[in-house]
Amino acid sequence: MLISGQLLLEDATASPAGRCRIAPGTLRVRDDRIEEVIEGELAAAADWGGPDCLIVPGLIDTHLHLPQFDIIGAHGLPLLQWLDQVTFPAELSWADTDHARAAASRAFDQCLRHGTTGICAYATVHHEATAAALRLASDRGLRGVIGQVLMDREAPSGLCRSADRSIAESADLLSRFPPGSRIAAAVTPRFAPTCSDELLARAGRLAAETGAVVQTHLAETVAECERVSVLFGGRDYAQVYADAGLLGPRTVCAHGIHLDPGSRRRLAASGTRIAHCPVANSFLRSGTMLRHELLDAGVAVTLGSDIGAGYERSMVRVGRAMIEAAAGLGGPVPAAATAWHAITAGNATAIGWDDAGRLAAGAMADLLIIRPDIAWLGLPIDPLARLMFAWDDRWIIRRFLRGQTIN
Numbered sequence: 001m002l003i004s005g006q007l008l009l010e011d012a013t014a015s016p017a018g019r020c021r022i023a024p025g026t027l028r029v030r031d032d033r034i035e036e037v038i039e040g041e042l043a044a045a046a047d048w049g050g051p052d053c054l055i056v057p058g059l060i061d062t063h064l065h066l067p068q069f070d071i072i073g074a075h076g077l078p079l080l081q082w083l084d085q086v087t088f089p090a091e092l093s094w095a096d097t098d099h100a101r102a103a104a105s106r107a108f109d110q111c112l113r114h115g116t117t118g119i120c121a122y123a124t125v126h127h128e129a130t131a132a133a134l135r136l137a138s139d140r141g142l143r144g145v146i147g148q149v150l151m152d153r154e155a156p157s158g159l160c161r162s163a164d165r166s167i168a169e170s171a172d173l174l175s176r177f178p179p180g181s182r183i184a185a186a187v188t189p190r191f192a193p194t195c196s197d198e199l200l201a202r203a204g205r206l207a208a209e210t211g212a213v214v215q216t217h218l219a220e221t222v223a224e225c226e227r228v229s230v231l232f233g234g235r236d237y238a239q240v241y242a243d244a245g246l247l248g249p250r251t252v253c254a255h256g257i258h259l260d261p262g263s264r265r266r267l268a269a270s271g272t273r274i275a276h277c278p279v280a281n282s283f284l285r286s287g288t289m290l291r292h293e294l295l296d297a298g299v300a301v302t303l304g305s306d307i308g309a310g311y312e313r314s315m316v317r318v319g320r321a322m323i324e325a326a327a328g329l330g331g332p333v334p335a336a337a338t339a340w341h342a343i344t345a346g347n348a349t350a351i352g353w354d355d356a357g358r359l360a361a362g363a364m365a366d367l368l369i370i371r372p373d374i375a376w377l378g379l380p381i382d383p384l385a386r387l388m389f390a391w392d393d394r395w396i397i398r399r400f401l402r403g404q405t406i407n
């Protein structure tokens with residue numbers, strides 16, 4: 001199969017690395033992978049695309065909550081109240097596995113409709129519901145990790161599980177959906193306030209034994225950080241996770257807003273990834289993440305929608321929000337080419353998916369064909385900025401998962 005158009009490619013000459021460029025060309029896809037990238041040539045006999053189309057790898061969202069697609073828009077509450085009043089009640093409904101399966105299916109529909117083909121997602125504490133979401137994601141052909149949420153305190157009793165049960169159930173999912181598979185389970189302690197020291201330590205051991213991705217939240221709001229200090233005897237938030245063996249290059253901590261320089265150094269030294277979620281941060285009024293300071297400290301930063309505190313289902317708009325958040329701080333502002341990289345190859349590389357998020361020989365053929373209904377080439381405006389700021393989801397005219405068109 002041949003797909004022609006303006007290809008979104010990694011810019012190998014960028015310094016520091018982490019930018020995209022566009023170039024006309026053709027992809028040759030065989031079975032589920034890109035076999036060849038022919039730059040400069042638009043095949044006359046291409047099966048898909050055209051000179052006015054942008055061809056991009058499927059977008060990757062490194063932080064979202066499947067049950068929270070149904071609560072997007074609950075405005076006006078800070079994090080801890082939003083969890084108690086809106087989020088936990090919604091997550092309780094996943095005790096009904098049929099309801100959970102239908103909700104997960106709607107969430108996957110929305111991801112794909114908005115061009116997201118790779119996800120790092122939280123389910124709920126419910127074992128059957130999480131297993132159902134993993135099975136469905138696998139059947140739908142998505143790539144990603146989905147974790148059963150671990151909580152043993154400071155949440156409604158229907159959402160708390162003993163450490164024994166939580167760890168046994170996560171281990172079961174990891175054996176059925178092993179790390180490294182296209183859809184894998186993940187070790188997912190929600191955040192320190194809802195996890196005892198014992199649960200965190202056992203989660204850390206399970207992740208080390210299995211090589212699983214770890215997902216959690218870190219330092220999103222001041223009130224949360226104060227609660228952690230009370231619950232953990234004044235220990236620093238990042239240190240709580242470090243002591244439990246939860247930090248490392250397979251760990252994605254969402255937010256990382258309220259961190260002191262020592263914590264930033266600890267995160268950098270451990271290789272921990274911080275998922276920047278600018279839309280959710282403004283929605284909950286949590287603060288603005290100092291992305292540039294984290295990068296300067298050597299921390300790997302990914303990008304996430306954080307649905308449903310985040311209300312944007314489009315990773316393109318999340319990329320735009322990253323630019324706007326940085327602009328609001330008055331410091332260096334990432335270029336659109338950097339934002340496009342963040343939602344594709346940048347996110348993929350950071351979570352260890354070296355064959356995702358890029359148009360390159362050998363990469364999985366998870367692809368989008370985008371046909372903008374505006375002029376975007378040959379203007380005195382950076383085309384990647386024009387597309388990102390004028391973005392319209394209806395421009396996505398075709399999606400491919402593993403080389404197969406799904407619409």
Ligand code: GUN
Binds near residue numbers: 065083191
């Ligand atoms: N911290 C703990 N749980 C959550 C959640 O579901 N969403 C966000 N934004 N932060 C959290």
Ligand code: ZN
Binds near residue numbers: 064065
């Ligand atoms: Zn979150």
